[in-house]
Amino acid sequence: MSQPTGDLRVRRTRKLLREALIALIEERGFDRVTVGAITERAMVSRAAFYRNYRDKYQLVEQIFDEAMAEVRGHVADGDPDSRRARWVAFFDHVDEYHRLYAALLGARGSAWFAARMRSALAELTAPHFAPDAPVPGLLPSVLSAVFVESIVWWLDHDRPVPAAEIADRSADLAGAMITEATGWPPRPWSRRRPAGKK
Known part of the structure; x- marks a missing residue:
């Protein structure tokens, strides 16, 4: 039963990161967006980001x-x-x-x-x-x-x-x-x- 909860958490984290990325590109442009800014905007830890994405x-x-x-x-x-x-x-x-x-x-x-x-x-x-x-x-x-x-x-x-x-x-x-x-x-x-x- 822990797998569905884990999947839900991963999907939620990815959704938050994607939404943060979009907002930051609109504000700053892609080149000026950093992983730190994405995680801060998404209110997700850097560790969570790097569990899902390299960069x-x-x-x-x-x-x-x-x-x-x-x-x-x-x-x-x-x-x-x-x-x-x-x-x-x-x-x-x-x-x-x-x-x-x-x-x-x-x-x-x-x-x-x-x-x-x-x-x-x-x-x-x-x-x-x-x-x-x-x-x-x-x-x-x-x-x-x-x-x-x-x-x-x-x-x-x-x-x-x-x-x-x-x-x-x-x-x-x-x-x-x-x-x-x-x-x-x-x-x-x-x-x-x-x-x-x-």
Whole structure:
């Protein structure tokens, strides 16, 4: 019977730490937030923080990794309904944690987190494209930027449409880009030599 109480205590501690992190990012910006400030705001001991997280980066990463795990759980190759469900699940997650994402991706946020999000989304989409595609790796990178910028726009405008709609609109934009890119003819790559070198 002690396990459920322990689980409840851990969930409560993590919730308090997440809420404190969000408030502090909004006030100070991510770079100026310290573990000490997070624990003080959350009224949680440093020992409790370090039982759950290595540092503030891991606290943020855990929230995002939970979202990515859920998104990957919606993947079924070749099934358009599954692909839609994946992006709706992701935007639902962003909606649930909108204050955190608005803080992290806003003007006082973290360039580290924005890059981490783009990288994770690029990794998610990369397996769907042939490795010999023209400009390998470009499309996943650009698509990830489209989704991140869609999130930023949505949060900056106080989520004016439901998560499912912004997911669909973003996926439509991504689909148009994929259609365009899959029509590109293969081109031989040539390396440009710096001026003055042979």
